[in-house]
Amino acid sequence: MSDTIPPRRPLTLRDVSEASGVSEMTVSRVLRNRGDVSASTRQKVLNAARDLGYVPNKIAGALASSRVNLVAVIIPSLSNMVFPEVLAGVAEALEGTDLQPVVGVTSYRPEKEEKVLYEMLSWRPSGVIVAGIEHSETARQMLRAADIPVVEIMDVDGEPVDAVVGISHRKAGRRMAEAILKQGFEQIGFLGTQMPLDHRARKRFEGFTETLAKAGLEVIDQEFYSGGSALLKGREMTQAMLDRSPDIDFLYYSNDLIGAGGLLYCMEQGYDIPGRLGLAGFNGVELLQGLPRQLATMDTERKQIGREAAGIVAARAGGAVGGGERVELEPKISIGDTLRRYKP
Amino acid sequence: MSDTIPPRRPLTLRDVSEASGVSEMTVSRVLRNRGDVSASTRQKVLNAARDLGYVPNKIAGALASSRVNLVAVIIPSLSNMVFPEVLAGVAEALEGTDLQPVVGVTSYRPEKEEKVLYEMLSWRPSGVIVAGIEHSETARQMLRAADIPVVEIMDVDGEPVDAVVGISHRKAGRRMAEAILKQGFEQIGFLGTQMPLDHRARKRFEGFTETLAKAGLEVIDQEFYSGGSALLKGREMTQAMLDRSPDIDFLYYSNDLIGAGGLLYCMEQGYDIPGRLGLAGFNGVELLQGLPRQLATMDTERKQIGREAAGIVAARAGGAVGGGERVELEPKISIGDTLRRYKP
DNA sequence: TTGAAAGCGCTAACAA
DNA sequence: TTGTTAGCGCTTTCAA
Numbered sequence: 209m210s211d212t213i214p215p216r217r218p219l220t221l222r223d224v225s226e227a228s229g230v231s232e233m234t235v236s237r238v239l240r241n242r243g244d245v246s247a248s249t250r251q252k253v254l255n256a257a258r259d260l261g262y263v264p265n266k267i268a269g270a271l272a273s274s275r276v277n278l279v280a281v282i283i284p285s286l287s288n289m290v291f292p293e294v295l296a297g298v299a300e301a302l303e304g305t306d307l308q309p310v311v312g313v314t315s316y317r318p319e320k321e322e323k324v325l326y327e328m329l330s331w332r333p334s335g336v337i338v339a340g341i342e343h344s345e346t347a348r349q350m351l352r353a354a355d356i357p358v359v360e361i362m363d364v365d366g367e368p369v370d371a372v373v374g375i376s377h378r379k380a381g382r383r384m385a386e387a388i389l390k391q392g393f394e395q396i397g398f399l400g401t402q403m404p405l406d407h408r409a410r411k412r413f414e415g416f417t418e419t420l421a422k423a424g425l426e427v428i429d430q431e432f433y434s435g436g437s438a439l440l441k442g443r444e445m446t447q448a449m450l451d452r453s454p455d456i457d458f459l460y461y462s463n464d465l466i467g468a469g470g471l472l473y474c475m476e477q478g479y480d481i482p483g484r485l486g487l488a489g490f491n492g493v494e495l496l497q498g499l500p501r502q503l504a505t506m507d508t509e510r511k512q513i514g515r516e517a518a519g520i521v522a523a524r525a526g527g528a529v530g531g532g533e534r535v536e537l538e539p540k541i542s543i544g545d546t547l548r549r550y551k552p
Numbered sequence: 553m554s555d556t557i558p559p560r561r562p563l564t565l566r567d568v569s570e571a572s573g574v575s576e577m578t579v580s581r582v583l584r585n586r587g588d589v590s591a592s593t594r595q596k597v598l599n600a601a602r603d604l605g606y607v608p609n610k611i612a613g614a615l616a617s618s619r620v621n622l623v624a625v626i627i628p629s630l631s632n633m634v635f636p637e638v639l640a641g642v643a644e645a646l647e648g649t650d651l652q653p654v655v656g657v658t659s660y661r662p663e664k665e666e667k668v669l670y671e672m673l674s675w676r677p678s679g680v681i682v683a684g685i686e687h688s689e690t691a692r693q694m695l696r697a698a699d700i701p702v703v704e705i706m707d708v709d710g711e712p713v714d715a716v717v718g719i720s721h722r723k724a725g726r727r728m729a730e731a732i733l734k735q736g737f738e739q740i741g742f743l744g745t746q747m748p749l750d751h752r753a754r755k756r757f758e759g760f761t762e763t764l765a766k767a768g769l770e771v772i773d774q775e776f777y778s779g780g781s782a783l784l785k786g787r788e789m790t791q792a793m794l795d796r797s798p799d800i801d802f803l804y805y806s807n808d809l810i811g812a813g814g815l816l817y818c819m820e821q822g823y824d825i826p827g828r829l830g831l832a833g834f835n836g837v838e839l840l841q842g843l844p845r846q847l848a849t850m851d852t853e854r855k856q857i858g859r860e861a862a863g864i865v866a867a868r869a870g871g872a873v874g875g876g877e878r879v880e881l882e883p884k885i886s887i888g889d890t891l892r893r894y895k896p
Numbered sequence: 897t898t899g900a901a902a903g904c905g906c907t908a909a910c911a912a
Numbered sequence: 913t914t915g916t917t918a919g920c921g922c923t924t925t926c927a928a
Contacts, residue, residue, distance in 0.1 A: 218676070218699070220921060220922085221921065221922065222921080230898090231898065231899050231900085232899090232921090232922085233898075233899060233900080233923085233924095234897085234898060234899075236922070236923065237897095237898090237923095240923090242923095243897080243898095244897055244898095245897070245898085246897065246898090249897080249898085261693060261694070261697045263670060263673050263674050263694065263697075263698075264674050264921090264922085265615075265674065265676060265920090265921055265922070266674040266675050266676075266922095267611055267614045267615045267620065267675065267676060267920085267921080267922085268615055268904090268920070268921030268922035268923085269921080269922050269923070270611045270904090270922090271609075271611045271612050271615050271903095271904050271905065271906085271920085271921080271922070271923090272903080272904055272921075272922040272923035272924075273904085273922080273923055273924080274904070274923095275923095276611065286636040286637075286639050286640050286643070287636065287637070287640055289633060289636075292630040292631065292633075292636045293630075293631070295630050296630050296631055299630070299657055308656075308671060309655075310654050310655070311653075311654070311655045312652075313643055326607060327652060329607050330607050330608050330609065330610040331610050331611065332562070332609060332610075332611060349605060350605070350607065353605045353607070354607075355562070436838075437838040437839065437841040437842050438838075438842070439838075439839050439841065439842020439843070440841040440842040441842075442842065443842050465839075465842075468842070469842040472842065472843070472844055476844055494780075494781040494782075494783075495781065495783050495809075495839075497781040497783065497784040498781055498782070498783020498784035498785075498786065498787050498809075498812070498813040498816065499783070499816070500816055500820055562905095564905060564906085565905065565906065566905080574914085575914065575915050575916085576905090576906085576907095576915090577907080577914075577915060577916080578913085578914055578915075580906070580907065581907095581913095581914090584907090586907095587913085587914095588913055588914095589913070589914085590913065590914090593913080593914085608905090608906085609904095609905055609906070610906095611904090611905080611906085612904070612905030612906035612907085612920090613905080613906050613907070614906090614920090615904090615905080615906070615907090615920045615921065615922085616905075616906040616907040616908075616919080616920055617906080617907055617908075617920085618920070619907095
């Protein structure tokens with residue numbers, strides 16, 4: 209234990225070099241575990257670095273080596289648990305590597321996405337993971353020009369810049385519609401978020417209505433919300449819709465939280481579920497497991513998406529050749545207690 | 553529109569300089585809006601940069617200027633909504649500045665905290681916002697040596713390295729105990745998370761039991777969980793506890809999610825709430841608003857904490873003198889429908 | 897196994 | 913208003 213005076217100027221390799229009597233170059237080697245260094249020299253350097261409390265300057269290191277161990281992860285929001293879950297998957301997959309995720313938030317705004325992307329690319333990350341497959345031409349141009357692995361996640365319906373990991377939301381919408389029709393529901397209401405820029409919700413809705421149309425049906429009522437507590441909004445929208453369209457026999461929610469709110473409301477109102485009224489949400493959030501009844505939903509495996517995406521970046525950062533990888537996960541319907549009228 | 557060939561090598565200032573016929577230095581000035589540049593030169597540079605698709609290299613810029621517009625935000629988890637909420641507050645407060653949050657996750661592990669901190673400090677950020685006030689001596693040493701604004705958040709009970717923004721969890725525990733006692737509850741059970749390293753939960757519990765002790769009472773049963781769906785766990789733990797200790801008349805949960813699970817369970821079981829059985833959670837999560845009954849809780853204003861912390865970092869990064877700021881927010885009891893037996 | 901020199905791409909400081 | 917020079921702190925490369 210040495211009683212060093214706290215430094216005014218950040219410590220540099222040179223300080224460690226002087227304190228240990230070893231050249232800067234060799235100090236650098238020790239600190240990075242590169243090249244052959246004798247055990248004794250090594251120990252001297254390590255001791256000096258520890259005693260001084262030296263923290264390497266990655267900025268200088270990155271500039272000199274043009275290697276940056278950062279992976280940019282760009283998501284629309286942190287308030288929707290879906291994205292922190294993806295992040296958790298990314299973080300998990302990167303755990304064993306020397307890569308570090310760096311998060312940027314776009315608030316679902318294309319212009320902000322451009323800004324965040326520009327900002328992150330200016331740090332020359334080893335890869336980019338970005339939510340969604342819809343981007344401005346400027347953004348796509350930046351991604352292409354960056355010449356690093358780019359993984360677009362969540363959605364596979366479209367033309368990716370490079371790699372893509374996600375589900376087909378159009379297909380998810382179709383599958384749910386099929387499941388609902390199969391149970392004989394015909395008076396279907398849709399409840400979603402007021403978000404013109406949520407392309408995934410839009411695609412699900414398109415897939416959903418498309419399948420209904422094939423059966424000669426259409427959504428008979430719709431309701432959208434924005435802001436506020438999703439659970440509460442689900443409740444309120446459900447009440448409004450059932451009051452307005454009492455014939456409805458199925459409620460399809462664009463996310464599980466509003467679905468859960470709706471379910472709680474319908475149970476309180478004493479609806480026979482799913483005999484008189486069926487419900488389904490979307491995402492498969494953990495929360496549903498604690499509800500009095502299991503809301504039907506579709507699991508989108510967000511964590512797995514994060515893992516796969518990070519895996520692609522890590523592999524290529526590690527030197528593997530690649531490009532244009534495509535991983536389409538199959539969304540799994542979870543029947544729960546709110547969809548099956550006919551026992552199989 | 554020029555049809556440029558995609559670059560093999562990342563573009564540099566020099567490329568823009570050559571393309572525009574303006575010196576590198578002046579290009580740099582234009583791109584950073586520094587110093588006086590004639591409108592015509594400015595335009596030439598901007599055009600060239602746009603046409604080439606130039607993205608500045610912040611690594612080189614940071615090295616040359618020793619200015620890094622990154623703020624490290626270190627949190628234990630992304631799976632607990634509390635922390636994304638803090639992050640959202642940080643992001644919001646940083647929106648107007650040129651600072652950017654960078655997130656690191658510690659998984660509640662001190663050794664990982666050290667690692668993440670080391671990693672982030674090696675990028676020489678403009679400030680650090682870190683959850684909690686308990687850190688290893690190594691971590692504290694690094695924070696002190698970094699010689700940048702450090703804001704410890706969430707918890708004010710302890711000795712901060714520098715600035716601190718949060719609530720007193722000990723006080724929060726005491727306040728809730730007082731509120732419960734005031735309503736005449738005496739057979740109190742506690743349900744929490746199995747997390748020896750969650751210092752804030754521990755402090756709340758200490759404050760809570762301390763106040764009970766003054767009234768000659770103690771918690772008559774306890775139950776802890778780890779992992780899994782909090783809502784579901786709340787349900788299960790509540791059932792277990794009520795089966796085991798049927799005399800219990802109050803359940804104090806260490807977070808709102810398990811509290812919500814418990815509330816749903818108790819309602820299903822037909823308990824008279826809060827006549828026969830009272831409940832309270834902690835945090836004031838938005839979700840509660842959608843429940844059939846409002847769980848009593850204590851709002852911890854996570855977003856505000858994030859905002860305040862980011863504000864301190866931004867102010868000091870902007871040149872304001874400071875150090876040792878202390879912002880203690882007062883947790884607000886939300887009585888809800890599960891705590892008040894005696895009408896006021 | 898170790899060291900010396902050169903330079904990564906930018907910006908501070910100064911000169912013109 | 914614009915340009916020149918000299919680094920920022922590290923790593924690459926090459927020599928010893």
